[in-house]
Amino acid sequence: MKPLSKGNPVLVLVLGICSALAVTAQVKPALVMGISVVVVTAFANVIVSLLRNSIPNRIRIIVQLVVVAALVIIVEQVLKAFAYEMWKQLSVFIGLIITNCILMGRLEAFALGNKPFESFIDGIANGLGYAIVLFIVAFFRELLGSGTLFGYQVIPQALYDAGYSNNGLMILPPMALIVVACIIWVHRAINKDLQEK
Amino acid sequence: MNKNSNLYTFIYSSVMVILVAAALAFTNGALKERQTKNGDIDKMSQILRSVKIEANASNAERLYNETIQNVYLIDHTGAILESDPRAAFAVDIAKEVGKDVSERKLPVYEAQVDGARKFILPVYGAGLWGPIWGYIALNEDKKTVFAASFSHQGETPGLGAEIATPAFQQQFEGKSMFRENAFTSIAVVKSGHKADGKDAVDAISGGTITSQGLEAMLLNSIGAYNTFLTSNSTESNQHENQ
Numbered sequence: 001m002k003p004l005s006k007g008n009p010v011l012v013l014v015l016g017i018c019s020a021l022a023v024t025a026q027v028k029p030a031l032v033m034g035i036s037v038v039v040v041t042a043f044a045n046v047i048v049s050l051l052r053n054s055i056p057n058r059i060r061i062i063v064q065l066v067v068v069a070a071l072v073i074i075v076e077q078v079l080k081a082f083a084y085e086m087w088k089q090l091s092v093f094i095g096l097i098i099t100n101c102i103l104m105g106r107l108e109a110f111a112l113g114n115k116p117f118e119s120f121i122d123g124i125a126n127g128l129g130y131a132i133v134l135f136i137v138a139f140f141r142e143l144l145g146s147g148t149l150f151g152y153q154v155i156p157q158a159l160y161d162a163g164y165s166n167n168g169l170m171i172l173p174p175m176a177l178i179v180v181a182c183i184i185w186v187h188r189a190i191n192k193d194l195q196e197k
Numbered sequence: 198m199n200k201n202s203n204l205y206t207f208i209y210s211s212v213m214v215i216l217v218a219a220a221l222a223f224t225n226g227a228l229k230e231r232q233t234k235n236g237d238i239d240k241m242s243q244i245l246r247s248v249k250i251e252a253n254a255s256n257a258e259r260l261y262n263e264t265i266q267n268v269y270l271i272d273h274t275g276a277i278l279e280s281d282p283r284a285a286f287a288v289d290i291a292k293e294v295g296k297d298v299s300e301r302k303l304p305v306y307e308a309q310v311d312g313a314r315k316f317i318l319p320v321y322g323a324g325l326w327g328p329i330w331g332y333i334a335l336n337e338d339k340k341t342v343f344a345a346s347f348s349h350q351g352e353t354p355g356l357g358a359e360i361a362t363p364a365f366q367q368q369f370e371g372k373s374m375f376r377e378n379a380f381t382s383i384a385v386v387k388s389g390h391k392a393d394g395k396d397a398v399d400a401i402s403g404g405t406i407t408s409q410g411l412e413a414m415l416l417n418s419i420g421a422y423n424t425f426l427t428s429n430s431t432e433s434n435q436h437e438n439q
Contacts, residue, residue: 056206063213070217074224081228084235084254091350172353 009126010133010180011187012194015101020134021176022093027150029089030138034131036079036094038124040071041103045123047071048111055112064107065098072097102130137179145170237286246346247317247332248310265317267307273298275425290319290418291328298421305425308334315343318422322414325406326351329360329414335374339426342383345369347411357407368398380423385412 009015016037023033047067048055055063076094079087087094097103106126111119142148147155147166155164169175188194199205235254241261242252252260268286270279279285285304293301306317314337321330331347345366352358359365372383373396384392385408388399400408419426 054200054209056200056209058201059206059210062210066213066217070221073221077224077228077232081231081235084232084239088239 004125004129004132005187006191006194008129008133008187009102009105010130011184013102013105015105016130017177017180019093019096019100020130020137020180021173022096023090024134024138024141024176024179025145025171026142026148027135027138029086030134031131032079032083032086033090033093034127034134036075036090037097037100037102037130038127040068040075040097041106041127042120042123044068044071044103045106045111045119046116048107049114049116049119052112060112061104061108064104068103068107069098102126133180133183136183137176140179141170141175145175240286243346243348244306244317244332247334247344248308248315249344250310264308264310265306266309266314268304270302270304271422271425272303273301273421273424275428278302290321290330294321294418301421303421303425305422306332310343313337318419320414320418322410322417324349324352324360324410325357325404326353329407329410331414333369333415333419335426340375341371341373342369349407352407353404356401357404359401359404360407360411365398365401372396372398374419374426378427380420380426382412382416382419385409 006012010017010020019033019037024030044064044067048064051063051067072094075097076087079090079094106122110122114122139149143154144167147153147160238254238257242254242257245252245257245260245264248264250260250264268282269277270285270288272278279302288302288304290304293303304319306319308315308317316335316337316339318333318335319330320333321328323329327350329347329349329352331345333345334343335341336343347360347366349358349361352360369383374380374382376394376396381395384395384397385400386392386397388402391397
């Protein structure tokens, strides 16, 4: 379970940052994005792993890309049919899963050299590692930026009456970077072996 | 077979592409109907919002059918081009606004709200990052705004995206598109300022480009309806449609 913490794709390998910025203003889209990435990484890993002995070495990156792209489009189509509101909100970022470095990284580094089942687990673990970070970032951004969680008001009205106001800066993309940085800071403070000398 | 030969690579990629294409075509075909329906329902709830009816995915269709009495297409002279509600509903407004005014097909939605007739006109334009669109409901006099609803694709949250909030949209209520029977549209100006010779609403501070885009959108989209809005021949329109 290394990808969840010490080998976390976002916190340690710093992959997939772009989408972490874009969809984390609220918890719900972040969660849907997380689940989509878990599904795509897991199945892309399995498919590439099944094909690993037949893929011509010279075009393996292209093959990986085609597999990922096909899966992402299927996920997008399914969302559009069954979760239209979500699809509208995430729109282009679903497509951008294709360029998420976590995917290509795992396909290249793991699925090409391992059996389908191990690849499946690896895909899920890495997807979850990504989803967890997205969730934490979105949790703080929505709580401090809008005073809500999953769209429900959690900060009581009394606090607003007492002069508290939402921090509009949290909603803007730069704060996602700063929140990610804070999480990395905490993470490294706990896991001292990750610190560079 | 030699896996590094050109022939193998060629065949491999061809087969793969065909399989993937088939899989995608199948997914698209299987889900198409549901997706189109979702799109229609979304459009219906946006139209309903412009006459202050909040609908969700489950009741949008019912409320729409209860509220919207008539949908038709007109041209810039106000003549009816198409009186089939389905065809009129399906018109892609994004394509129409790009055409010359004389060639546009203009949809009109007639709604019955609390016993009064409202005319709902779609508007479409450009914001800062992408398209913005909405629906303006005019009162029976075809001049004053009953209510408005706006949506956007990707305006900046907290700035341009504020056009989709009730606080911004409510400003339009009761404003007039006309001054002394001449079409003026509604200006979007810096808060506290007034526009010469027309009604105005407060722009969004920090969302200047989106606000300007919205003003241009109203002028362009509603302007095309000028003849229809100034004519008083609504009764005859109704007869033709019944």
